[in-house]
Amino acid sequence: MLHGRGLPEPDTSLGHDPELCLRRQPQTNGVVERFFRTLKEQVVHGRVFETLEDLRDAVRAFIARYNAQWLIEKNGHLSPHARRRQHELAAMPMAA
Incomplete structure (x- = not known):
């Protein structure tokens, strides 16, 4: 997502949340381009x-379809939904 005066706000009508591609992290840009x-x-x-x-x-x-079924190598051959769920479960506090 670009920042700067005169640039339009990102379009979120398709239900996505814009994320920043950090400077000096070209791999992020490559994932987006792919x-x-x-x-x-x-x-x-x-x-x-x-x-x-x-x-x-x-x-x-x-x-x-992409989020539910597409297997992404960078995600350990998990779909984006499966990877997000894995991440959410890992972040949950353990019950005592």
Whole structure:
């Protein structure tokens, strides 16, 4: 996410929360670029959308499938949902 005067606020209409890509951490940028490349390959390339809403629906469906089923090497071959759940469980305090 870029910061600066004159830049628009990030679009959150697709239900995502913008995150900062930290300086001097190029691997973060690579992950983001890979996601958008995959999105374009899976959803956009070779398709014509009648309306902007049709495009949004296709992107939403891809994101839901990606988060639930796409196995990410960086996540230990877990889907984003499974990795987030693993992270949340690890952060929970242990019951006494």
